[in-house]
Every structure is written in structure tokens, then in C-alpha cells.
Amino acid sequence: MALLEVKDLTIRFGGLTAVDNFELILESNELVGLIGPNGAGKTTIFNLLTGVYAPTEGSIHVDGVNTKNKKPNQIVMLGSSRTFQNIRLFKDMSVIDNIKVAYHNQMTYNLLSSIVKNKKFRREEQEAVDVAVELLKVFGLEQFQNELAKNLPYGKQRKLEIARALATNPKILLLDEPAAGMNPQETEELMETIKLVKERFKVSVLLIEHDMKLVMGICERIIVVDYGKIIAKGSPKEIRKDKAVIKAYLGE
Amino acid sequence: MDIDLLIRQLINSLNTGSIYALVAIGYTMVYGIIRLINFAHGEIMMFGAYFAFVIATSLPVELPFFLIVIISMGLAALMGIFSEKIAYKKLRTAPRISALITAIGMSLFLQNFAQLLFGATPKVMPRFITAAPIMIGNTAVSMVTVYTIFMSIIIMVLLTLFVKKTKAGKAMRAVSQDKDAALLMGININRIISLTFAIGSALGALGGIFYSVAYSQVYPTLGVMPGLKAFIAAVFGGIGNIGGAVLGGYTIGFIETMTKGYISSKWADAIVFSVLILVLLFKPSGILGKNVKEKV
Amino acid sequence: MGLSKLFGTVLPHKAYKKLSISTVFINLAFVTIIFLVLNTLINTGILNRYYSTIIVLVLVAIVMSASLNIATGFLGQLVLGHAGFMAIGAYTAALIGIALYPVITDGFLFLSRNLLIFLISASGAALTASIAGLLVGTPALRLRGDYLGIMTLGFGEIVRIILTNVEFTGGAQGLKAIPRIMTFPIAFWTTATIVLVIYLFMFSRHGRAILSIREDEIASESVGINITKYKIMGFVLASMFGGIGGAIFAFQGGFLAPVSFGFIKSVEIFVIVVLGGMGSISGAIVAAIFLTFLPELLRDFDQYRLLLYSMMLILTMLFRPQGMMGTKEFDTPRYLRALKRFFLRKKKTDDLLKGSDQ
Numbered sequence: 001m002a003l004l005e006v007k008d009l010t011i012r013f014g015g016l017t018a019v020d021n022f023e024l025i026l027e028s029n030e031l032v033g034l035i036g037p038n039g040a041g042k043t044t045i046f047n048l049l050t051g052v053y054a055p056t057e058g059s060i061h062v063d064g065v066n067t068k069n070k071k072p073n074q075i076v077m078l079g080s081s082r083t084f085q086n087i088r089l090f091k092d093m094s095v096i097d098n099i100k101v102a103y104h105n106q107m108t109y110n111l112l113s114s115i116v117k118n119k120k121f122r123r124e125e126q127e128a129v130d131v132a133v134e135l136l137k138v139f140g141l142e143q144f145q146n147e148l149a150k151n152l153p154y155g156k157q158r159k160l161e162i163a164r165a166l167a168t169n170p171k172i173l174l175l176d177e178p179a180a181g182m183n184p185q186e187t188e189e190l191m192e193t194i195k196l197v198k199e200r201f202k203v204s205v206l207l208i209e210h211d212m213k214l215v216m217g218i219c220e221r222i223i224v225v226d227y228g229k230i231i232a233k234g235s236p237k238e239i240r241k242d243k244a245v246i247k248a249y250l251g252e
Numbered sequence: 253m254d255i256d257l258l259i260r261q262l263i264n265s266l267n268t269g270s271i272y273a274l275v276a277i278g279y280t281m282v283y284g285i286i287r288l289i290n291f292a293h294g295e296i297m298m299f300g301a302y303f304a305f306v307i308a309t310s311l312p313v314e315l316p317f318f319l320i321v322i323i324s325m326g327l328a329a330l331m332g333i334f335s336e337k338i339a340y341k342k343l344r345t346a347p348r349i350s351a352l353i354t355a356i357g358m359s360l361f362l363q364n365f366a367q368l369l370f371g372a373t374p375k376v377m378p379r380f381i382t383a384a385p386i387m388i389g390n391t392a393v394s395m396v397t398v399y400t401i402f403m404s405i406i407i408m409v410l411l412t413l414f415v416k417k418t419k420a421g422k423a424m425r426a427v428s429q430d431k432d433a434a435l436l437m438g439i440n441i442n443r444i445i446s447l448t449f450a451i452g453s454a455l456g457a458l459g460g461i462f463y464s465v466a467y468s469q470v471y472p473t474l475g476v477m478p479g480l481k482a483f484i485a486a487v488f489g490g491i492g493n494i495g496g497a498v499l500g501g502y503t504i505g506f507i508e509t510m511t512k513g514y515i516s517s518k519w520a521d522a523i524v525f526s527v528l529i530l531v532l533l534f535k536p537s538g539i540l541g542k543n544v545k546e547k548v
Numbered sequence: 549m550g551l552s553k554l555f556g557t558v559l560p561h562k563a564y565k566k567l568s569i570s571t572v573f574i575n576l577a578f579v580t581i582i583f584l585v586l587n588t589l590i591n592t593g594i595l596n597r598y599y600s601t602i603i604v605l606v607l608v609a610i611v612m613s614a615s616l617n618i619a620t621g622f623l624g625q626l627v628l629g630h631a632g633f634m635a636i637g638a639y640t641a642a643l644i645g646i647a648l649y650p651v652i653t654d655g656f657l658f659l660s661r662n663l664l665i666f667l668i669s670a671s672g673a674a675l676t677a678s679i680a681g682l683l684v685g686t687p688a689l690r691l692r693g694d695y696l697g698i699m700t701l702g703f704g705e706i707v708r709i710i711l712t713n714v715e716f717t718g719g720a721q722g723l724k725a726i727p728r729i730m731t732f733p734i735a736f737w738t739t740a741t742i743v744l745v746i747y748l749f750m751f752s753r754h755g756r757a758i759l760s761i762r763e764d765e766i767a768s769e770s771v772g773i774n775i776t777k778y779k780i781m782g783f784v785l786a787s788m789f790g791g792i793g794g795a796i797f798a799f800q801g802g803f804l805a806p807v808s809f810g811f812i813k814s815v816e817i818f819v820i821v822v823l824g825g826m827g828s829i830s831g832a833i834v835a836a837i838f839l840t841f842l843p844e845l846l847r848d849f850d851q852y853r854l855l856l857y858s859m860m861l862i863l864t865m866l867f868r869p870q871g872m873m874g875t876k877e878f879d880t881p882r883y884l885r886a887l888k889r890f891f892l893r894k895k896k897t898d899d900l901l902k903g904s905d906q
Contacts, residue, residue: 076772088770090763092827093756100753101760102771107753115745121752128753168772207641214778289694341860349626350869352694356815357629357861364855390607476811480705485697500626522709525702532699 001064003028003204004106004172009058018044020228022058024206026172031198031205033215034223042208043085045225046176048083049206051075063171083178085160085208093148094171094239095141095160097151099132101181102167104111106131128208135163138200139193155186159193166201173203179214191218212249218238253336261513267397267466269505270404274459275482275490276333277411278452278496281365284428284492285448287348291355292335293456294479295362299476300328300457301377301464302370316374317380324399324455330452332445335362355408366472373476374471377464391414400462407455414451417493424448426494477521481508484528498541565694573746579740580734583733590732600732600752602844607835608797614743614829620818621827623782624752624762624776625688626697629704630790630817635672635793635809636680636707638798639717642726644669645799650725670795676689678784680707685783687775704814711806722805730799742789745749747829747877749785758782762827812854819861824871831873850885876883 008025011019019041021196028030036042047053048059051072060067062078070078081102090098107124114121117125136142139159144152152160158178165173177193179187195218198205208214215222224232226248232239239245275297281289295365303324305342307315315323335493343351365396381399387394417419427444435441463478464470485504489496511520586603587815589595595603648665658740684726688696710722717795749755757778760768769775776801798804843853864871 047608071776072769073768073772074766076770081772082770084767084770088764088767090767097756097759098569101773103755104753104757105772109753111749114754115748117748125753128660130693164771175722237833244829289698339866344867346865346869350865352626353818353864355861356818357858357865360812360815360854360858361862364851364858366852368855397674446606458664476733480701483698484702502729504580518713519709522706525706525709528702529687529706532691532695532702536691 002026003063004049004206005059005061007059008048009045009060010056011044011048011053012020012056014063016227019048019055022225022228022230023105024223026204026206028199028204029198029202030221030225031195031207033219033221033222034206034208034225035210035215035222036214036231038106038210039249040210040225041151041228042210043176044228045207046082046174046208049080057178065171076168076170079166079169080174081168081170081172082174083158083176085180087154087161087175089149089161089164092148094146095149096129096150097130098160098164099135100128101165102131103128103131104132106167106169131167135159135167138139138197139163155190158182159189162194162197164201166197168202173201174208176208177210178207179209183251194218206252212236212239212245257513258478259389259391263391263397263512265506266401266502266508267505268507268509269502270401271459271463271466271478272482272485272505273408273501274404274455274462275478276485276501277408277494278456279483280489280494280497281424281452281484284494285345285424285445286340286351287293288351288355289483289491290340290452291332291339291352292358292362294475294482295330295366295499296328296335296453296475297456297460297463297479297482298322298366298470298472298475299331299362300453300460301470302366303327303457305464306330306459308380309368320380321458323349324461325457327458327494329450329454329459332449332456336445336449336464341385341445355423363472363476370472372472374469375466377470379468380465396462396465400432400466403458404462409460411451411455412494420444420447422520484524484531487528490532490538493540494539494540496538563717570884576685577838583736583740586736588752589734602841604685604732604735604800606728606797606837606840607735608793608800609817609820609840610762610833611742611793611796612790612817612826613740613832614746615786615793616817617786617808617824617827617832618746618758618789619782619786619828620821621825621832622758622762623779623786625779625782626693626815627685628811628818629700629702629707630786631809631811631813632700632704632707633677633680633787633790634797634813634817635711635806637670637677637713637794638776638804638809639723639794640676640791641669641673641795642798643716643725644672644725645729646725649729656707662731663734664731665727666734666738666795666799669799670792675791677794678788679788680791681787682780684787685780685846685890688783689779693865700778701811701814704809704811708806708810711809717806718804720806724803725800726802728799728802730796735800738792741746742792743829743833746785746789748779751831754778754781759827816857819857823860823864824872825876826875827872828871828876830877831871834872 002025004024006022007017009022010017022045024238028093034042043051048055048233051067051070051074062075065078067075067078068153088107090101093101105147107128109121109124128162130221133142136145139162140158141160141163144156149157149160162175162178175194179190182190191214194205194207207215207219219236222233222236223241225232231248232242234242275293278296279290282293299380304320307320309322335358339354339466340351343354344470357378383395383396385394386398415424423439423444424447425438426466431441439536459478459482460475465476481504482501485500486497487500488503489498489500504524504527508524511523552717559823585739590600612630616627619625619627645665648668650666652661656664659667684700685841688699691699711717757768757773758781760773761775761778820835821832823839824833824835846853
């Protein structure tokens with residue numbers, strides 16, 4: 001069974017159809033790009049996949065489970081985790097605490113344990129710290145662990161957000177323009193990190209970008225949307241030659 | 253059913269409703285423009301009443317009521333402008349909770365400042381309007397009530413015309429839609445905000461004067477309860493919406509008066525607060541308000 | 549578990565700033581010393597009844613502000629009706645206390661009579677206040693920011709009006725003849741326990757979940773936090789501890805009146821939290837001590853008290869919106885270390901100076 005299965009996904013805001021019959025099948029350990037011009041509905045698709053919006057029509061299955069009527073936090077527990085286009089970190093918490101919050105559901109100790117600080121509490125908290133530090137190392141952030149998240153430079157905040165998403169132990173990672181605001185060199189570095197993350201954590205990645213060139217290099221498959229509709233899908237090579245895509249990006 | 257009593261209650265609710273509507277407009281205008289619940293608005297209302305009291309009792313010449321009202325409204329407008337400049341201006345870009353806390357602070361400050369100036373004991377408000385009451389059926393309606401209702405309605409019509417038709421009114425609406433865009437269109441935002449505070453405060457002062465004349469008392473905490481209820485009225489109608497404030501003002505006035513008249517005066521306030529909670533829970537954007545969702 | 553397996557066993561990390569057992573003990577020792585000093589001063593009569601009363605009122609203020617801090621400082625929700633929960637706790641405890649006082653005439657095991665009555669009544673207070681917290685908190689989840697503030701304000705006023713108008717609470721005249729069983733040790737250790745519990749709670753996954761909601765609800769949900777559950781938990785904990793604060797208050801004065809629990813009371817508690825620093829328990833404690841003592845010392849200037857409060861509130865927001873402590877906590881071991889460093893350095897300099905003298 002596919003890890004993520006999306007059928008006939010449609011959402012209308014009033015008279016506007018923001019996403020129209022979107023379809024997607026994501027197998028395990030795939031890296032798929034979702035591209036399209038500004039305002040094409042990419043982020044809306046993410047919001048539907050993560051349960052922020054409820055679709056008007058269509059269905060989403062994460063790891064075989066229908067996400068209908070599920071809240072965002074329940075969908076996370078099914079194994080899909082995301083980042084945001086406009087970084088949403090826990091700004092006034094330390095870098096390591098940002099990760100530990102996301103590790104919440106990997107721990108099981110109850111309220112009473114947090115007061116008496118029993119063995120289970122200590123074991124799980126230690127484990128959380130270990131995991132967090134290792135995750136930070138992957139992104140080269142370990143020396144900033146006690147900084148407040150808001151004090152990190154922009155590029156590192158983006159990385160921290162990905163690390164935080166990984167701490168929920170996802171099967172699918174949804175990245176919303178992870179390279180936005182980065183210079184070409186940083187972008188390239190980040191793309192390498194994403195590839196590495198995909199291999200190391202055995203996750204499937206769905207990546208939004210509106211800059212086509214960036215995703216061409218790393219994605220195995222690309223889906224192009226415009227005005228909420230899929231206008232093309234295929235390998236980077238096919239997409240590069242697709243007439244509809246060229247039209248959408250360059251205009252008539 | 254006692255018809256006379258009903259007429260009496262209806263007139264009372266129009267009277268109370270007019271006052272709430274006047275005060276509610278101030279809350280709603282300020283909220284519309286800087287997204288701040290101006291907690292101190294009730295205190296501006298109270299100061300309006302004190303201004304009228306001081307002018308009427310301490311000046312050697314006896315001024316006509318109309319003039320007293322105008323001067324008091326002007327003073328209250330200045331007070332509103334200053335309070336914004338001192339306490340809120342710096343916080344325009346701060347988190348909304350900071351500005352709200354400041355407004356609570358401003359409210360307490362003005363209240364205690366009034367207590368320091370005028371003492372805690374209520375002062376007797378002059379009656380101002382001494383003309384004989386008019387009769388509606390068997391019910392005598394005092395001229396104060398007649399003035400309150402009619403002046404409020406006239407002012408509300410004028411305000412609507414001002415906001416809809418004049419350049420300043422249009423600028424005001426533009427600022428409430430989008431401050432940055434309004435700035436780019438060459439609108440002086442500081443001036444518009446000052447103007448909003450001035451108008452809101454002046455109307456609040458008018459409400460305060462009518463309120464204190466109706467109860468023939470003026471005291472430092474005068475603005476607290478009517479202020480809260482006017483705020484509830486603004487929320488009820490949809491905060492940020494002038495028409496909503498008027499609708500809310502009369503509705504809350506009606507609910508309160510009818511509860512007092514037919515159920516129990518002890519529970520009237522509790523019922524008004526319950527209405528507030530119910531409105532907040534089931535239609536937080538108010539009857540005429542728009543729902544705004546956070547963008548992800 | 550998946551992730552930790554993936555990484556295998558990692559050595560404990562040095563930079564792990566954990567709430568170690570020794571930290572807890574040092575802080576506890578510090579608190580005990582304060583207790584012993586104050587208790588001796590009260591028992592020997594150096595601090596007379598007037599002062600011991602104020603000290604208990606300070607403790608009440610600490611409980612109230614520490615509890616409000618859960619909802620406002622940590623969860624980030626504006627609550628302007630905390631006095632409502634305090635009132636519910638105070639009246640519940642008082643009514644239970646009045647009923648129990650003639651029945652329980654002796655202590656039980658190691659519990660004295662006063663402590664026994666207090667424990668039972670305070671449990672009742674915690675229960676009713678947390679039920680109220682649940683009732684207010686659940687629907688309030690749909691509201692945000694200033695709207696929530698207004699709703700809780702409405703709740704506080706409704707509680708006050710009900711207390712004024714029903715018979716069994718003594719109505720507007722107030723509830724009289726509450727046994728005055730509050731002693732300094734009971735008040736002190738109740739307060740210390742509550743503060744400790746809140747502190748420990750905040751250093752757990754549950755506490756972090758609550759903090760993350762304050763920071764960004766949407767992000768919090770996106771990493772799997774059940775924000776509904778944690779918002780309600782925050783509300784219920786805040787109201788429960790607030791109720792216990794009310795219980796201490798009830799048995800201290802022996803008399804309760806609805807007017808003591810109006811909007812102004814809610815604002816006073818709120819001011820303490822804001823001045824101390826929203827999100828800092830120790831900040832709230834310092835502010836509670838300061839703001840309760842100050843007006844008592846300035847008794848003659850009572851009319852300026854609220855004027856001062858309000859000006860402090862405005863000035864804080866304008867010039868130091870994070871409050872005294874921001875979100876930081878007071879940490880005795882850290883200060884001890886700093887003190888040690890300071891003295892060591894001083895000694896070194898002294899030695900050097902001596903050396904240069906010779």
C-alpha cells in the first residue's frame with residue numbers, strides 16, 4: 001500500500017476552487033516535488049494533507065488510514081509531518097526544547113511521573129535529549145542547542161524546523177518551500193541535506209518549491225499545479241519539456 | 253399585561269440603549285482601527301460626566317446645557333487623543349496582549365486619578381434639563397430621556413454620514429482595512445487614529461453625561477459597569493462595525509431593562525454577562541461582524 | 549522509540565540542562581531556611597500578628613499569581629477572571645470548614661486538627677474550582693486573545709453576582725464565622741508545595757506542550773500536540789491551584805464577602821504576573837511579595853495604591869514588556885555558584901593586593 005494516497009482532493013472557499021481534483025500517490029522512500037507558480041494552491045494542498053483544512057471533496061489516506069475528521073495532531077501520529085513556508089518555530093523556547101516538544105508523542109510518562117520524576121520520566125527525558133542532540137547534529141545545529149530559536153539566523157531556523165518535523169518520527173515529510181530566502185549556495189547545501197535525511201531516516205519527502213530549477217536536481221518525480229489543478233507530472237526531464245508547464249511559468 | 257408598564261419599560265430600554273450605543277461606538281471605532289479593546293473608554297465616559305459637572309458647578313456664569321455638552325465632549329476628545337499618544341502609540345506593533353494590558357492599566361489609572369481629584373463619594377449631578385415631562389398615554393417621560401434618545405439618534409446618523417461620505421471618514425475606513433496600504437496612499441495614519449480616538453471619546457463623554465444626568469450622580473467608578481456593557485454591546489453587534497455597535501447597544505439596553513422590569517433587578521447584570529458569553533461562544537464575530545481566520 | 553533505536557545508544561550529553569535532584573534539594577533547603585527564619589520571628593513575637601497576617605496574604609498572592617501564570621504565562625491565554633476561581637475555592641473551603649469544625653475536634657495521627665480541616669476543605673476547594681475551570685476552559689478553547697480575556701472577565705463577574713445573590717453564601721453581607729484555622733506553617737508549606745508542583749510540571753513533556761501552545765498553536769498541532777487537551781489541562785490546573793489559594797485566604801480572614809473577588813482582584817493578580825514576567829514563577833513570587841508588602845507599608849497612602857499599580861502596569865508594558873524576570877527562573881544553585889566565584893575572585897584579588905603590599 002502507498003504511504004500517502006490522495007484522491008479527487010478538492011477544496012472550495014466560497015466560489016473559489018483553490019484545489020481541484022488533486023491526486024497523488026507517494027510510495028515509501030520517494031522524493032517528490034510539488035511545484036507551480038505563486039498562488040497555484042501548493043500550500044493549500046499541504047494544509048489539506050495535514051488536516052489544517054477539511055477538504056470539500058476527496059479523500060486522503062496516510063499509511064492506509066483515512067484522515068477524514070482527523071485533527072492535525074492525529075495526522076502527525078499517523079506519520080506525516082510538515083514544515084511551514086513562513087517559519088513557525090517556538091521562538092521563545094530553546095533550540096533543543098523545540099525538538100523535545102516534537103518528541104512529545106514518543107514519550108509516554110504521565111502527569112504524576114512529571115511531578116515525582118520517577119525512573120520512567122528520567123529514562124524518557126534522557127532519551128529525548130539524546131535524540132534531539134543527534135537530530136541537531138544532522139543539521140549542524142548542535143552548538144546552538146541552548147539558544148532561543150528566535151536568535152538563530154534565518155537559514156538555521158529553516159533547518160531547525162525540518163529537524164523538529166523529523167522528531168515526530170514521521171514516515172512522510174512535507175516541506176513547504178524549505179529553501180525560501182536562502183542564497184544559491186545555502187539552497188544547494190539544503191537540498192543535499194534533504195537527500196541525506198531521506199536516506200537516513202527512511203522517509204518519503206514531498207517538497208514544495210516554486211523555483212523549478214531547485215527541485216529538478218533532487219526529485220525523482222515532479223507534480224506541477226496551476227490554479228489548483230495538476231497540469232503535468234513526470235520525471236524532471238519530462239517536466240522540463242512539458243508545454244503546459246512552460247506556459248504556466250512563462251505566460252503566453 | 254400592564255400596557256403602561258410595558259411602554260415605560262420600552263422607553264427606559266431606548267434610553268439605556270442610546271447610552272450604551274453611544275459608548276459602544278467608541279469601543280468599536282478604536283477596535284476597528286487599531287485592533288485594541290480600549291478598556292479605558294469607560295473612564296473617558298466617566299470623565300466626560302465629571303467635565304460637565306465641573307463646568308456646571310464651578311463656573312461663575314451659567315452656561316446653556318448644549319454648550320456644556322460640547323465643551324465636555326471636546327475635553328474628553330483631547331483626553332482620548334492624549335491617552336493614545338502616551339500609552340498606545342508605542343505599542344502599535346507590539347503583541348496585542350501588551351496593548352490590552354496597557355489599556356487595563358490606563359483604565360485603572362484614570363479611575364483612581366478621578367478619585368484623587370474628585371473624591372470617592374458620589375457628587376450630585378445638576379439636572380440641566382428642567383422642562384416638564386411629556387406624556388405618552390399615561391406615562392410621563394422626562395425631557396432628559398427625550399433628549400438622550402433624540403440626540404443619540406441624530407449623532408449616530410451624523411457619524412454614519414461622516415464615515416461614509418467625507419474624505420476623513422473614507423481615510424478612516426481605509427486605515428481600518430489595511431494600515432500599510434493606507435499609508436502608501438498618502439493617508440496620515442497618526443492623524444486618522446487621533447481622529448478616531450477623538451470621535452469615540454467625545455461620543456463616550458456624551459453617553460457619560462446622559463448616564464449621570466439620568467441617575468443624577470457622578471462618581472469615579474461610574475464608567476465601569478456601563479462601559480463593560482457598552483463593550484458587550486459592541487461585541488454583540490460585531491466589533492469594528494459601527495452599525496453593529498448601535499444594534500448591540502439597543503439590544504443590550506432592551507435585555508437589561510426588561511430583566512430588571514420583569515424578572516429581577518438583582519440578576520440583570522448576570523444575564524447581560526451571560527449574553528456576552530453566549531455571543532462569544534456561538535458567534536464570536538458578532539451579529540454583523542465578519543469572521544477572520546488565521547492564515548497558515 | 550523509533551528514532552532512539554535509529555541512533556543507537558548515545559552517551560549522556562554534557563549540555564543537558566536537566567532539573568537535577570541536587571538542584572531541587574538546594575532550592576528546598578533554601579525554602580526551609582526562609583521558613584525557619586520567618587517561623588521563629590513569628591513565634592518569638594518579633595513579627596506581631598499584623599505582620600504574620602500580611603505574610604499569609606503574601607503567600608495567598610503567590611499561590612494566585614503562580615496559578616494564573618500557568619494559564620497566562622505558560623499557556624499564553626489572557627484570563628481576566630482569576631478572582632472568580634479564587635472565590636469559588638474560598639467559599640467552598642469556608643463552607644466545608646464551617647461544617648467540619650464542630651465535628652473534627654481532634655487531630656488524626658500526625659495531622660493536627662487545623663491541618664486536617666484545612667486539607668479536607670482545600671481538597672474540596674480544588675475540586676469545585678477545577679470543575680469551574682473545566683466549564684470555563686472547554687468552551688473558551690474556541691476563543692483567542694482579547695476575546696478570551698473578556699469572556700473570563702464575564703465569568704468572574706457572574707461568579708461575584710451569584711455569590712451576592714444566593715442565600716447559603718451569606719449574600720452581600722458576606723460569610724461570617726469561618727473558623728480561623730490558618731497558621732503560618734500551613735500556609736507556607738501549602739504555597740511551597742504548589743509552587744514546587746507547578747515548577748516540576750513545567751519541566752516535563754506536558755509543560756513543554758503547554759509552552760509550545762503559547763508560542764504557536766498551529767506549529768504545536770503540527771508536531772502532534774493535542775492542543776485541546778493541553779489547553780484544558782492548563783486551565784484546570786490554574787483554576788485548581790487558584791481555588792486552593794482562595795481556601796488559604798478564607799481561613800485566614802474568617803470572613804468572606806463577594807466584593808473582595810471583583811474585577812479589581814482579578815486585575816491585581818494579573819498585574820503581579822505581568823510585572824513578574826509572564827512565564828516566570830519566581831518572577832511572580834518576587835512581584836507578589838513586592839506588591840503585597842508595598843501597599844501595606846504605604847497604608848496611609850491607600851488612595852495611591854491602585855494609582856501606583858496602574859502606572860506600573862502601563863510603564864512595564866511600555867518599557868519592559870517581558871516583566872522583571874522575563875521567562876527566566878530564579879535558580880539558587882546558580883546564584884550560589886556565582887556568589888562563590890565572586891568571593892573566590894575577591895579573595896584572589898585580596899591576596900594579590902596583600903602580595904603587592906609586601
